[in-house]
Amino acid sequence: METKDFSTWLKKMELSHPLVIAGPCSAETEEQVLKIAHQLKETDATVFRAGVWKPRTRPGNFEGNGVKALPWMAKVKKETGMLTTVEIANAEHAKLALEFDIDIIWIGARTTVNPFAVQEIADALRGTDKIVLVKNPINPDLELWIGAIERLHTMGIENLGAIHRGFSSFKKTKYRNTPQWQIPIALKQRFPTLPIINDPSHICGERTGIFDVCQTSLDLKFEGLMIETHFDPDNAWSDAKQQITPARLKEITEQLKVRKDRVEEKDSLEKLNNLRAQINELDKQLIDLLGDRMDVVKEIGKVKKESNVAILQRSRWSEVIQGVIKEGAQHGLSQEFIEKIFKSIHQESIDHQEKIIKG
Numbered sequence: 264m265e266t267k268d269f270s271t272w273l274k275k276m277e278l279s280h281p282l283v284i285a286g287p288c289s290a291e292t293e294e295q296v297l298k299i300a301h302q303l304k305e306t307d308a309t310v311f312r313a314g315v316w317k318p319r320t321r322p323g324n325f326e327g328n329g330v331k332a333l334p335w336m337a338k339v340k341k342e343t344g345m346l347t348t349v350e351i352a353n354a355e356h357a358k359l360a361l362e363f364d365i366d367i368i369w370i371g372a373r374t375t376v377n378p379f380a381v382q383e384i385a386d387a388l389r390g391t392d393k394i395v396l397v398k399n400p401i402n403p404d405l406e407l408w409i410g411a412i413e414r415l416h417t418m419g420i421e422n423l424g425a426i427h428r429g430f431s432s433f434k435k436t437k438y439r440n441t442p443q444w445q446i447p448i449a450l451k452q453r454f455p456t457l458p459i460i461n462d463p464s465h466i467c468g469e470r471t472g473i474f475d476v477c478q479t480s481l482d483l484k485f486e487g488l489m490i491e492t493h494f495d496p497d498n499a500w501s502d503a504k505q506q507i508t509p510a511r512l513k514e515i516t517e518q519l520k521v522r523k524d525r526v527e528e529k530d531s532l533e534k535l536n537n538l539r540a541q542i543n544e545l546d547k548q549l550i551d552l553l554g555d556r557m558d559v560v561k562e563i564g565k566v567k568k569e570s571n572v573a574i575l576q577r578s579r580w581s582e583v584i585q586g587v588i589k590e591g592a593q594h595g596l597s598q599e600f601i602e603k604i605f606k607s608i609h610q611e612s613i614d615h616q617e618k619i620i621k622g
């Protein structure tokens with residue numbers, strides 16, 4: 264599967280810009296759906312999205328109009344020429360989406376987490392030539408995301424893609440769902456041709472920040488954007504805070520910069536090569552230093568073995584962390600970054616000392 268070309272469906276669209284999927288969080292009424300779709304005709308949007316079945320975290324919220332809204336999507340396609348897409352969460356939804364000729368079907372984040380549900384959907388969609396997009400699971404688990412894509416591929420579905428909507432976290436951050444960009448990047452490394460669509464609406468959870476997340480995703484070579492759009496966002500029946508108007512969508516896509524794959528100008532290329540040579544040298548020094556540090560850690564391991572002392576030394580480790588955070592700040596390095604790196608270093612130290620103590 265790694266070597267397959269998954270981008271055919273996107274290439275066939277012959278777009279001169281990243282794919283834009285837009286439309287309301289929920290299909291509220293036929294009038295609302297059609298009004299938004301007609302306003303989107305003035306934008307770069309090629310695909311119209313609307314939630315028909317809405318999985319909600321807590322009960323008592325609007326859970327979508329269900330099958331009743333599917334003919335509205337057909338009307339959108341007929342009146343505007345846009346392709347249509349809805350989220351499905353089970354095999355029954357999958358069958359209905361096929362029956363109503365929805366062009367792109369996406370599997371939601373809360374469904375991707377459940378391999379049984381994904382398998383039932385894959386069975387229901389077996390052999391379809393419709394495009395199927397898989398949102399990342401709500402938990403940061405790349406293998407689960409890939410597993411869902413594999414289940415669909417095994418059922419003969421070739422037109423595949425992924426949607427990155429960020430990941431739930433217990434820790435409060437400025438995002439509704441933290442992007443954890445390293446995860447979609449790792450997906451791209453494994454499946455270089457698999458189109459990945461970014462969903463800044465669910466990452467941000469509010470309007471501000473949408474532009475920045477879009478720009479980051481384009482800088483990381485994502486193939487498209489899915490943005491929740493409503494003519495009256497404040498009065499939307501779901502996710503009111505994160506929807507934007509079609510006019511704002513137009514502004515955003517006009518301001519976004521799509522960058523080239525690589526540097527072509529001779530002078531810049533020379534500069535870049537020089538800087539990369541410096542990076543190579545510095546990386547080598549970093550590894551040498553890490554190796555030296557680990558040699559000292561191993562010596563400490565021997566002392567601990569002789570004295571029968573525990574590997575984990577919490578107060579010493581706090582002292583180390585406090586020191587490097589302070590040092591890092593002087594170099595403009597964030598506390599989060601330093602903590603992440605030193606957590607890995609600490610783990611490696613513990614692994615080495617365990618080997619010494621046990622051996």
Ligand SMILES: O=C(O)C(=O)C[C@]1(C(=O)O)C=C[C@@H](O)C=C1
Nearest residue numbers: 563574575576579580583609612
């Ligand atoms: O100072 C020690 O006791 C060590 O073993 C070194 C080290 C480190 O990597 O800095 C490793 C494990 C301990 O929890 C604390 C610190």
